[in-house]
Amino acid sequence: MLPKHARVVIIGGGVIGCSVAYHLTKLGWQDVVLLERKQLTSGTTWHAAGLIGQLRATANMTRLANYSQELYGGLEAETGIATGFRRVGSITVALTDERREELFRSAGMARAFGVEIEEISPAEVKNRYHHLNIDGVTAGVFLPKDGQGDPANITRALAKGARMRGAVVAEQTKVTAINRSGRRVTSVDWQSGEDKGQISCDMVVNCAGMWGHQVGRMAGVNVPLHACEHFYIVSEPISGLTQMPVLRVPDECAYYKEDAGKIMLGAFEPNAKPWGMAGISEDFEFDQLPEDFDHFEPILEMAVNRMPMLADAGIHTFFNGPESFTPDDAYHLGLAPEMDNVWVAAGFNSIGIQSAGGAGMALSQWMDGGEKPFDLGDVDISRMQPFQGNKTYLFERSKETLGLLYADHFPYRQKATARGIRRTPFHRHLLDQGAVMGELAGWERANWFATPGQAPAYAYSWQRQNFFANVGAELAAVRGNLGMYDMSSFGKIRVEGRDACAFLNHICGAQMDVAVGRIVYTQFLNAKAGIEADVTVTRLSETAYLVVTPAATRQADQIWMQRHLGDFNAVITDVTAGEGVLAVMGPNSRALLQKVSPNDFSNDHNPFGTAQEIEIGMALARVHRVSYVGELGWEIYVSADMCGHVFEVLHAAGQDMGLKLCGMHMMDAARMEKGFRHFGHDITCEDHVLEAGLGFAVKTDKPAFIGRDAVLRKRDAGLARRLVQFKLTDPAPLLYHNEPVLRDGQVVGHLSSGGYGHHLGAAVGMGYLPCAGESVDDLLASRYEIDVMGVKVIAQAQMRPFYDPSGARVRM
Structure with missing residues (x-):
């Protein structure tokens, strides 16, 4: 008989469901119930090839794959079931x-x-x-x-290990309903033959494989896979x-x-x-x-x-046989955004056997501790956008994603299917000017602009791609004159209510009790002072703020806010699609704005880090004086209905000033030269805010906020590592990210991000270096090299930005 209550009900008896049950019981969890509609492995696991490789695209995904190998190698001794695991290379x-x-x-x-x-x-x-x-x-x-193993026996061994520690694993038992109250699942209905019943539960884990999308809908969550x-x-x-x-x-x-x-x-x-x-x-x-x-x-x-x-x-x-694939070829893991006790581990894209051990370990630790044990941003299901559960979208995208596993993984490669879904208000204007679009979180974004006569399309390569010179010219315009680009895809979240200030002070490291019109750069920290989000916050009124986030993390950042709202009296609303945003950047950006607006853009009236309402052409807008490219400039926020007019006014006024339209590749090159961090690469939930070099954005003299104690402890103990900037001394090689960093001939880390600094004339990158007990001078005194395809290239290392280290240009 099945129990009436469980701490957790796991739905699905493939390799990942059994791995989650195994690891939860290994952590001491009792009342673990796994329900499988037919027999263990009978969906996809049984016909998997059983290839068990070590290397994945990021350090933590590699860490999980290595864990799977070690686990499978020891399961036979623990359970008596041979897994067939062999290191065959x-x-x-x-x-x-x-x-x-x-x-x-x-x-x-x-x-x-x-x-x-x-x-x-x-x-x-x-x-x-x-x-x-x-x-x-x-x-x-x-x-x-590298190895190979027997998928069915690996699964049976995991299930037996879970049973040995008290888990109930019930086959031929189908989940027929998932009952909810608000944002929580309360119970699961099941049927086995003629028998029916209900299990009340504290948590549910969706490990239903190719049924994961359907089971997700039953639980009120979006699990995009096909x-x-x-x-x-x-x-x-x-x-x-x-x-x-x-x-x-x-x-x-x-x-x-x-x-x-x-x-x-x-x-x-x-x-x-x-x-x-x-x-x-x-x-x-x-x-x-x-x-x-x-x-x-x-x-x-x-x-x-x-x-x-x-x-x-x-x-x-x-x-x-069928296998399930996700829109980006990364599996889904973590707490579902829509619910507070529904977890997901599904969509393993034909790498389920090599991933299941590590994924089960990571998810169980997350469930047990309440926080991600390390950065899982690559697979965190909160990266998925709501529209990506659309069945037509999934049908079209899945045609491509299976083949992408073995396609050339060129830098900047864009998906070709299921495109054109989310368009900014400037989309057609930009296409008419030669924009070459990329896609992020469904948003079509101008990545670069083709010149007259040049094909407006990517020609992929590991060498200098066909847009290399275009990006260089766009960056030169921003550095020396005037550039404009579309930032509408960045997330925009309003926080309003009488407790808006207190709430933001609770979740942000910086001081939020600032004057109306002030813009604050800050991070959301976790209890370890790791960085959960990297945002700017603008105070719009006494009771209203605007939080601007990266496009890819808007949903994750909003969910973080909602889950920490508690008893604060505030409302959190996504307004991303309501406003278009044009960034006007460069030494002549003030002159351009003065041509099209009667408002005052001087340092006295609109200094760096402030916003103001303006007239522009015949429209109204709000300008934020901030910069992600390290130049004088403004981000212009315009209600969607007036965006076309504002673009036309700015573009026409800029023609005799040499205004150049720019794309996201330029913005990334510029921020690399300035040493500005990129969330997901240079800063993640496991990167301490002080070690990331962002201590200036943390104000520990304000009332308690999430992560404050960990910041103080780190200040007392000293930094164990630092984020360092690198510039190659040879202008020819290209950096992307993950290249090894050598200190005095020994590998000590890898680049968290890399790109070409067109203004600097060489590739640049950032990466963390161990530095326990060392001064900055000692750290930088060493000889550094970057391994580029097996060739060690000498690199200059420094803590300050290579471009405009004093930050004077944004305050011109």
Whole structure:
């Protein structure tokens, strides 16, 4: 019999559901109940390839993948169930120079993350994988500690481990309803055969895999994912075939795994086939989808050439099974934004086996402690926008996301599907002027502007891309004259009410009790003084403030505010779409505004860090004198209905002044030169605000605020690391992020962000360096190098910005 109450009900008995149950019980949780509609593994887990790699795109995702390996290696001793985990190694080969650069850059990143990796030549690839035809192979990388395992047995071992510590794991038990009161789930209804019942619960975890979207709707939360068909074949036994490393040939969309003397060939084709648009059958259990040999045939033809022994081996199994994919190819983990006790772990994009151990560990620690154990921004479900649950959107985007796993991961690569959904009021005006759009959180944003005769489209590369000179010219205009760009996508959240000031003082590190019209740069801190949000706050009136956030984190930042509102009398409202924002920046920005407005933009009337209401053309607006590019300038906030007029007025007035329209790539290059932090890269929830160099934005002499005690403790104890800025001495190499940083020849960290400083004439970056017990002078006295694709490039290191270190230009 199932219990009447549980501390947590986990929905879904695939590898991730069992991992969450295992890790919660390992933390001592009692009353853990897992409900599986059919049998454990019967959705997607049972047909997973079981590839278990170490290296992921960021340090913390790599950390979780490594944890999975260590966990699976020890489960058999704990539970008696063999997981089949073996460290067989893996090889990834490149067939183009561009892919070679991607692999070699990833090798540098791996070393920065502590992952053992080796760059190898085509001959060395052949030596390690002698069955491979190396025609066209340009290079490879070898990870000796990558592995493979048995997905079904890994899941059963996790389930057994959970049961051994008291969890209830109930198969053939379907969740039929999730009951709610306000922002909390109160109970779960279940059915098993003819039996029915209800479990009251403190929390629910949605681990329902490709049913995750549907289960999310039952719980009142948005879980954007869509199932796609995933194909692989298994050969007949091949005589003499012994254990081989896992092989990936991403340029041919293929991976190969030896298993019991057979070869598995799997595909991540560029144009995938979404599945389950009309829902998933009630009877779905260990099911396969219809064969589509025509769809798979191009992959097979390339594979027979690449692996000649496949030409003589018969096909034992042609398999087609569904797997779920998210809009950005990162899985969903964490507390759902819409509810206060509904957690999600779903949408693992064909990497569920290698991710499940670490994801289950991280989520269980988050649930147990109430805060993320470390930065999980890559996968935190609060990154998803409400519209991304739209079924048509998911259908269109999923066609692309499966193939992107093996596509070239070029810098600045933009999604091609499901575009044009969120448009700023200036969208058409910018397109008419040659804007090349990128997409972030669904927003179409001008990233750069094509010149007359230049194709307004990306031509991707790891070298200087086709927009490199365009961005340089845009930055030159901002640094030397006048530029204008669209910032409408940045989040705008109004906080209003009699307690608005007190509430913001509670969640912000800076002093919020300022004069009306003042703009304050600040952070939301957690209890450890890690940075949960990086925002500006403008006091609009005695009882109203405007919080401006990065576009990608608007929802997460608003949820943070709402969850800490408590008994404060205030209302929090997203007004992002209500106002367009044009940034006018550069030494001649004041002159431009004076041409189109009768208002006073002098330092006496509108100094840096203040806002004022103005007339502009025949419209009304509000200008904020702040800058993310390090120049004199204003952000102009205009109600959406007047945006077209204001753009036309400014653009026309700027023609005889050399006004240049600019994009987001320029803004990023400018902020890098100024050493301005980027949330999600340079500052995250696990980066202490003092170690991030943002102590100036924290006022500990005001009443208690979240993180204050941790700030004081760090001031007393001293910094363990510092965020340092770097500039390469060679102008040729390019930096993106995650490149290793070497101090006196030893790897001591990696770049949190990187880009090209066009005004400085060299690539620049930022990264944290350990510095316990050292002075700044001692830290900077060393020799620093950045590893760029295996080449160590000397870098200048300093704490102050490389451009305008005194900050005089914004106050001109």
